[in-house]
Every structure is written in structure tokens, then in C-alpha cells.
Amino acid sequence: MTEPFVVEVWGKPAGVVLREGNAFRFHAITQPFFVLDGAQFTTLGHARLAAARLEFDRGHDPGDHGGADHNREAGRSLGRASHWASNLPL
Numbered sequence: 001m002t003e004p005f006v007v008e009v010w011g012k013p014a015g016v017v018l019r020e021g022n023a024f025r026f027h028a029i030t031q032p033f034f035v036l037d038g039a040q041f042t043t044l045g046h047a048r049l050a051a052a053r054l055e056f057d058r059g060h061d062p063g064d065h066g067g068a069d070h071n072r073e074a075g076r077s078l079g080r081a082s083h084w085a086s087n088l089p090l
Contacts, residue, residue, distance in 0.1 A: 002018055002019040002020075004016045004017065004018055005017045005018075005024075005044055007026070007047060007048050007051050009048075009051050009052050009054075009055045010052075010055065012030075012055075013029055013030060014028065014029070014030065014033045014036075014051040014055070015027050015028040015029050015030075015033050015036065015037070015047075015051065016029065017041075017044055017047045020040070022042075023040045023041065023042060024040070024041045024042070024043065024044050024046075024047050025038065025039070025040050025041075026038070026039045026040075026041065026047045026050070026051070032054060032055070033051055033054060033055075035054065036050055036051060036054065
């Protein structure tokens, strides 16, 4: 059995990722990450980004284009979450 990797998004537990052959399988432990439960990813980083994206999309209204972000398309950027997750060791 491989060592599990705990995935956190902004300090909140999202799930556990286990290596299965050449892939990584996500096992959700809380909402809203149950939609990713059982999903397979090519890298641990992709699993982390999917969880971060899900949390980011949940916290933002896709129709809200006001404020400083009025030039960005909704759901296209993970902002600091993407940068943070991409700098984590795999």
C-alpha cells in the first residue's frame, strides 16, 4: 500500500490521494469535495489543483463581474490558490 497524501485547500482538509500505479486517486473527506471522490489524476499536483478550483468556484458567483476583477472571465483563474498549489512538493 502506498503512503496517503492529505490534500488541504486554504488550510481546510479536502481529501486523501493514493497512488495507484501511474495515477493518483482522490478520496474526499468533506463537502464540497465529494464530487471529486474517486477521480483519477496523472499527478498529485493535478488533484490539488482540482480541489482548489472546486473551492474557488464555490466561493464566487460566476455572474459577478464587479469590483477589481471585472476584466477576468469567471472561473478562469485560481489566483493565489494556483500559485500556492503549484509550489508544493509532489
